Amino acid sequence: MSYDISDVNVLFPAKIDWQEFEKYQPWEPFADEVLEFLSVMSASLLKDRESRLYPDVVTFAFFCRKGNLKKLKEQYTDDKLRLGRGIVFHIGPSNVPINFAYSLVSGMLAGNYNVVRCSSKEFPQVDMVVKHLAVTAEAVPEVGKRIAVVRYGHESQANDYFSSICQARVIWGGDETIYRLKQSKAPARSIDVTFADRYSFAAINADKLVSEQNMERLAENFYNDTYLFDQNACSAPHLVVWLGSKENMAKGKELFWKAEYDMVQKKNYNFQSVMAVDKLTDFYRQSQAMEICYTETKDNELVRVQLSDELPSNIDDYRSKCGYFTEYDAKSLDEIAHIVKYKYQTMACYGISAEDIREFVLKNHLIGIDRFVPFGDTTAFSLTWDGYNLIQILSREVTI
Structure with missing residues (x-):
């Protein structure tokens, strides 16, 4: 089935061939190339003086630091053989600008290709992260080609298209948003991870x-x-x-x-x-x-x-x-x-x-x-969110 996605605004990368994107190859969780990409992006964000205007962007950059990623790898990996599920389609929320980036990172760390739909609302935090994705992709291109950040309206056929090619959907938003997204058919083995009204x-x-x-x-x-x-x-x-x-x-x-x-x-x-x-x-x-x-x-x-x-x-x-x-x-x-x-x-x-x-x-x-945290940490992102271990659920275990 063909879909008209000509109205999709691709924020990153500058050009994309969706047919090539569909030829995904899953990696193991916490692949070295992904860790390098994220640590380079972290350094790039922290060097940018403009990012200091946005505390949530700075917090995200610290989350992606090499030292923190190393701790997360020790916490979320074991001796089991795991690979990413394939393509993960993320639908970001409209109430917290930086959440789209955390969702993207969770899919990357789990070993996947990722399509992230940003809110139709324009936020400077989104522009900041997208800018540094582009900078980092020049240094680590093999990871950059596994990422697409898009924006489009509610009437677009893009939800149907991206749902049709994905192996998992991560949906952030209100209950009505989730119900609406689930109307778009996904492959039978595709899974949905939903973050509803809480x-x-x-x-x-x-x-x-x-x-x-x-x-x-x-x-x-x-x-x-x-x-x-x-x-x-x-x-x-x-x-x-x-x-x-x-x-x-x-x-x-x-x-x-x-x-x-x-x-x-x-x-x-x-x-x-x-x-x-x-x-x-x-x-x-x-x-x-x-x-x-x-x-x-x-x-x-x-x-x-x-x-x-x-x-x-x-x-x-x-x-x-x-x-x-x-x-x-x-x-x-x-x-x-x-x-x-x-x-x-x-x-x-x-x-x-x-x-x-x-x-x-x-x-x-x-x-x-699902969470008991001290004051100041309520918005601190974790790879276990709303009771979901995102590394496990966005990857598959291979038994031998």
């Missing part, structure tokens, strides 16, 4: 927080978890659960939120009028559904809403964004177990031990939460 929350041990020596750094970490992407990332906390004594909760809230507001001002957060309207609308909607109390702040760049003694099981239906936080005071983590559905992804933690987290998970037989 949501996250934070938990703070106030007994530990009141002794925090670097509240500014903690506030910056939380800023990066939330405000950096307007709370649109699946890993961004919306609910903040407080633990500890009442006295320390009161003191901890005052210290933490003051530091957070100051950080929002320091970062010159781009707060727009429409955000203020959305937050006010969301507050009214939430106030009709549950008993809440608005906590006074200097302005609505930071909105705090305190729940009463009850934590509704559907609290996740009342998420807002751009600096809107619902707070709940709990005696223990067990009090919040009833809200944890399978769509919960991340719990950002402060002052909570690994032992307490383990007990919380096992005692309550949680069906959700």
Whole structure:
């Protein structure tokens, strides 16, 4: 079957022969050539002064450093014989600009050819990475020819074409995006790895927080978890659960939120009028559904809403964004177990031990939460994401 893909904008490489691209040859995971390509690209990105304007690009560059790749290889390889599946078709998300690059890297490290569709929204981070892909491909051409980064509209036949030639699809986006992409037929043995709508929350041990020596750094970490992407990332906390004594909760809230507001001002957060309207609308909607109390702040760049003694099981239906936080005071983590559905992804933690987290998970037989991370690490990419080991799932095991 033929497809009209003349409307596809190929961002990388400059020219591509799709018939040649289909003649893929899978490599073993963490092939030396791929590691060299990524480490060269990392160095190229870090040398570019413009990349420093984008913390997420810098973080991506550090992820691709030779030393980190070596650690990942030790962590994700064993003595089993594995090869990439072939061509992986990635559909990047529209809410986190740099995620397309992490998705690409996971497919590369697993030994595959990769076609990555970027969001139709234009982001400078995408342009930055594409520019350095081109630079690196000149130095390591045998890897560059295994990569295609594209952009096209929703009416294009490209989804059908790329689905028809792939052995795996990695789909980032909302549930509706995933349902729509699955309408494009893929080969019978092709697999889908889907990253659907998820949501996250934070938990703070106030007994530990009141002794925090670097509240500014903690506030910056939380800023990066939330405000950096307007709370649109699946890993961004919306609910903040407080633990500890009442006295320390009161003191901890005052210290933490003051530091957070100051950080929002320091970062010159781009707060727009429409955000203020959305937050006010969301507050009214939430106030009709549950008993809440608005906590006074200097302005609505930071909105705090305190729940009463009850934590509704559907609290996740009342998420807002751009600096809107619902707070709940709990005696223990067990009090919040009833809200944890399978769509919960991340719990950002402060002052909570690994032992307490383990007990919380096992005692309550949680069906959700795939990640427990410290503040500042909610968006930190891992080759195990949403419970998927991407190296294993994007490669195949060969038995002898």
